[in-house]
Amino acid sequence: MKFLVKSIKTAGVSLEDVEIAVGRLAIEEEWEPMGPTPMPKIETLRSWDMKLLKRYRPFYMPICDLCCLCTYGKCDLTGGKRGSCGLTIDAQQARIVMVACAIGAATHASHARELVELLIERYGEDWPIDMGGEIHVEMPNTRLVVGIKPKTLGDLAFALNYVEEQIVQTLAASHTGQESDYLDFESKALHLGMLDHVAMEIADVAQVITFGFPKGDPDAPLAEIGLGCVDVTKPLILCIGHNVTNSIDIIDFIEKSGLGAPGEMIEVAGLCCTAHDIVRYNKAAKVVGPISYQLKFVRSGAADVIVTDEQCIHTSILHEAQKVKAPVISVSNKALRGLEEVSDKPVDEIVDMLVTGKVPGVAILDLEKAAAVAVLTALRIAPIRKKFKVVPDKEELAKVASKCVKCGSCRRNCPIDLPIDEAVSAAKNGDLSKLAEIHDLCLGCARCESACPRGIPILSLITGAADYKIKTSKFKMRVGRGPILDTEIREVGSPIVLGEIPGVIAFVGCANYPAGGREVAIMAEELLKRRYIVVASGCAAMSIAEYRTEEGTTLYEEYSGAFEAGGLVNVGSCVANAHISGACIKIANIFARRRLRANYEEIADYVLNRVGACGIAWGAMSQKAASIATGFNRLGVPVIVGPQGAKYRRLYLGRKEDIESFTVYDARTGDKVWVGPAPEHLIYAAENKEEAMVMAAKLCLRPNDTTKGRMIKLTHYVELYKKFYGTLPPDLHLFIRTEADIPITHKFEILEYLKKVDWKPWERPVVDPTLLERLIRVKK
Numbered sequence: 001m002k003f004l005v006k007s008i009k010t011a012g013v014s015l016e017d018v019e020i021a022v023g024r025l026a027i028e029e030e031w032e033p034m035g036p037t038p039m040p041k042i043e044t045l046r047s048w049d050m051k052l053l054k055r056y057r058p059f060y061m062p063i064c065d066l067c068c069l070c071t072y073g074k075c076d077l078t079g080g081k082r083g084s085c086g087l088t089i090d091a092q093q094a095r096i097v098m099v100a101c102a103i104g105a106a107t108h109a110s111h112a113r114e115l116v117e118l119l120i121e122r123y124g125e126d127w128p129i130d131m132g133g134e135i136h137v138e139m140p141n142t143r144l145v146v147g148i149k150p151k152t153l154g155d156l157a158f159a160l161n162y163v164e165e166q167i168v169q170t171l172a173a174s175h176t177g178q179e180s181d182y183l184d185f186e187s188k189a190l191h192l193g194m195l196d197h198v199a200m201e202i203a204d205v206a207q208v209i210t211f212g213f214p215k216g217d218p219d220a221p222l223a224e225i226g227l228g229c230v231d232v233t234k235p236l237i238l239c240i241g242h243n244v245t246n247s248i249d250i251i252d253f254i255e256k257s258g259l260g261a262p263g264e265m266i267e268v269a270g271l272c273c274t275a276h277d278i279v280r281y282n283k284a285a286k287v288v289g290p291i292s293y294q295l296k297f298v299r300s301g302a303a304d305v306i307v308t309d310e311q312c313i314h315t316s317i318l319h320e321a322q323k324v325k326a327p328v329i330s331v332s333n334k335a336l337r338g339l340e341e342v343s344d345k346p347v348d349e350i351v352d353m354l355v356t357g358k359v360p361g362v363a364i365l366d367l368e369k370a371a372a373v374a375v376l377t378a379l380r381i382a383p384i385r386k387k388f389k390v391v392p393d394k395e396e397l398a399k400v401a402s403k404c405v406k407c408g409s410c411r412r413n414c415p416i417d418l419p420i421d422e423a424v425s426a427a428k429n430g431d432l433s434k435l436a437e438i439h440d441l442c443l444g445c446a447r448c449e450s451a452c453p454r455g456i457p458i459l460s461l462i463t464g465a466a467d468y469k470i471k472t473s474k475f476k477m478r479v480g481r482g483p484i485l486d487t488e489i490r491e492v493g494s495p496i497v498l499g500e501i502p503g504v505i506a507f508v509g510c511a512n513y514p515a516g517g518r519e520v521a522i523m524a525e526e527l528l529k530r531r532y533i534v535v536a537s538g539c540a541a542m543s544i545a546e547y548r549t550e551e552g553t554t555l556y557e558e559y560s561g562a563f564e565a566g567g568l569v570n571v572g573s574c575v576a577n578a579h580i581s582g583a584c585i586k587i588a589n590i591f592a593r594r595r596l597r598a599n600y601e602e603i604a605d606y607v608l609n610r611v612g613a614c615g616i617a618w619g620a621m622s623q624k625a626a627s628i629a630t631g632f633n634r635l636g637v638p639v640i641v642g643p644q645g646a647k648y649r650r651l652y653l654g655r656k657e658d659i660e661s662f663t664v665y666d667a668r669t670g671d672k673v674w675v676g677p678a679p680e681h682l683i684y685a686a687e688n689k690e691e692a693m694v695m696a697a698k699l700c701l702r703p704n705d706t707t708k709g710r711m712i713k714l715t716h717y718v719e720l721y722k723k724f725y726g727t728l729p730p731d732l733h734l735f736i737r738t739e740a741d742i743p744i745t746h747k748f749e750i751l752e753y754l755k756k757v758d759w760k761p762w763e764r765p766v767v768d769p770t771l772l773e774r775l776i777r778v779k780k
């Protein structure tokens with residue numbers, strides 16, 4: 001903030017027309033000496049990226065080997081051919097990945113900007129960043145990258161300026177005739193991923209400090225989740241998207257209007273990440289579920305009003321909502337859906353327009369007005385709509401299915417090859433069980449419907465057949481707690497870095513699962529039993545909730561919410577992913593006392609070599625998921641994607657036989673030492689959940705593990721491998737440095753194996769590993 005003072009007179013000073021600037025103290029305060037890379041540009045961390053890319057070489061799987069991005073094209077890039085602009089196929093693949101990361105980072109930055117601007121308007125730019133007594137490193141990503149210790153909402157706006165400027169600069173490299181080298185495109189993708197984590201951190205911290213969300217509370221409350229958790233006899237407002245502000249205004253309006261908490265007289269339910277954030281605000285709201293439930297729930301007709309904000313909203317939402325006569329209110333200018341913008345009209349007039357069906361929906365960019373319209377419309381329209389449904393009842397199902405000619409077009413177009421043709425055909429004869437089975441695996445994309453030549457509403461058939469399951473689908477999810485406490489980091493920093501906690505596994509990302517969300521929960525349960533710290537966010541955190549253990553409880557009820565061995569931590573929505581990268585950064589800073597301020601390379605080097613963390617984005621689908629994963633990669637955290645994730649078209653794979661690439665400096669002596677392929681890959685696509693679990697255990701291995709830590713980590717790797725493949729892992733010898741590393745429970749078997757492969761104890765089993773020459777303490 002700047003203001004002009006016409007004149008100041010004190011005993012010794014007399015000034016006129018001075019401009020005084022306040023509010024940027026965070027930038028100026030010397031809380032820690034400035035590190036080497038404040039506000040890095042494209043080239044600043046390029047040498048770090050090249051170190052990573054030398055070891056983890058991009059592996060491309062072109063989905064399309066043409067380019068049609070400019071009017072010279074389309075260009076065939078196969079067989080070593082170049083495009084008219086000179087571009088090669090590897091650079092084109094890297095460019096597409098970079099553009100995906102730019103889209104993802106821009107989406108979070110835009111989300112953060114909207115939140116911050118609105119919150120400054122409501123709370124003032126001096127609103128303090130207070131994350132509670134147990135969080136002093138309040139924004140590790142921002143401190144690390146931007147080099148500031150933000151104190152106020154105004155500081156967040158300043159940090160966002162940097163993020164936005166860098167996204168524009170980097171995206172410009174994708175224009176025809178700019179960047180041409182695939183590794184440089186990859187470096188830019190990594191840059192964008194890093195920026196994305198700053199943007200996410202800004203978005204989440206802004207909402208945590210203003211809306212009263214939990215501030216790292218391990219005992220955050222449990223909320224209801226599931227397609228059957230809403231009371232459909234009450235008026236119901238369904239909020240879909242990622243920017244929770246309007247949903248919070250809806251809850252506030254309901255309460256101010258004397259209608260009680262959500263669920264008392266009117267239901268407020270959310271889908272996708274908005275749902276996560278609604279229940280962080282008020283646990284009486286309901287979480288319907290991840291993105292894959294969108295069309296299923298809308299078609300159920302339960303929602304009386306549908307409010308859409310931004311991101312991951314099915315673009316046919318208006319069309320679908322019209323089928324069940326539910327008006328749509330769009331509150332984001334990024335998704336106006338062709339609707340009339342009525343922000344200036346009086347509330348009553350808009351409500352009339354919607355209730356009478358004069359318009360199918362409206363766009364309202366005044367969020368408080370949109371909230372009032374949503375509530376008043378829901379109250380008036382609910383008795384009229386009588387929960388209009390397009391999902392056929394049982395009797396109708398066979399009739400609708402009877403049109404099927406079993407052509408198989410639906411199955412061929414299903415992204416996960418579900419046997420829809422057989423299920424619809426069976427339904428013709430009254431057997432609905434096959435359709436009901438498909439329900440649990442179905443992504444809810446409705447691509448099968450578009451492909452059906454007979455116009456059969458296949459998704460509605462699937463939903464109708466599973467009606468009995470849907471009605472009883474009620475679970476508990478611990479609401480997103482936000483960041484990890486500094487005190488928790490102090491407790492677990494040492495056992496994580498020394499390897500005594502086998503690892504931190506983060507289930508992140510969307511719901512494009514190869515075989516249903518249940519797989520995510522099964523993986524989480526296996527790892528929790530093995531005392532990994534399991535962290536979750538976004539759709540994955542919801543899928544974990546929708547599963548019952550043998551005891552009949554959900555994992556959130558059975559396991560502690562603390563960041564500790566065997567703890568299950570739901571951090572919250574997509575933007576809360578920044579708290580997972582933030583925890584890795586805080587381990588380096590709080591536990592190992594590495595300087596944080598603008599010191600990206602050193603911290604990433606620390607994480608890569610010491611912090612046994614790994615992400616599993618089992619249903620990664622969006623561009624945001626691409627940039628989030630790539631941001632983790634730049635920080636030295638490996639990510640496993642599911643089989644659908646291969647469609648991102650690029651993996652970062654290490655070659656364990658390449659000794660040189662897994663050679664590091666021993667910071668104590670300056671010697672170059674081979675440390676084994678740990679971690680082996682940075683982005684890996686697993687074919688099934690079993691492979692993902694085994695790979696996750698392996699990707700938590702780090703060169704810095706103590707012998708005790710390595711033994712514990714290898715125990716899990718060996719046990720999981722034996723459980724799913726029946727033998728010892730074929731690369732086990734590459735990770736055993738001395739006999740003391742060998743898991744006790746399998747010692748004899750492993751010793752025999754080691755003899756067969758002619759294993760020898762390493763000369764230098766324990767080193768102080770780094771990829772950065774400047775960190776060598778003794779110069780030779």
Ligand code: SF4
Nearest residue numbers: 067070073075083085
């Ligand atoms: S950008 Fe290059 S490769 Fe792509 S269409 Fe244009 S000329 Fe061809």
Ligand code: SF4
Nearest residue numbers: 404406407408410452
């Ligand atoms: S596409 Fe339609 S007609 Fe063909 S098998 Fe599938 S449901 Fe039947």
Ligand code: SF4
Nearest residue numbers: 414442443445446448
């Ligand atoms: S809606 Fe379900 S069954 Fe249909 S194509 Fe999508 S995933 Fe396959």
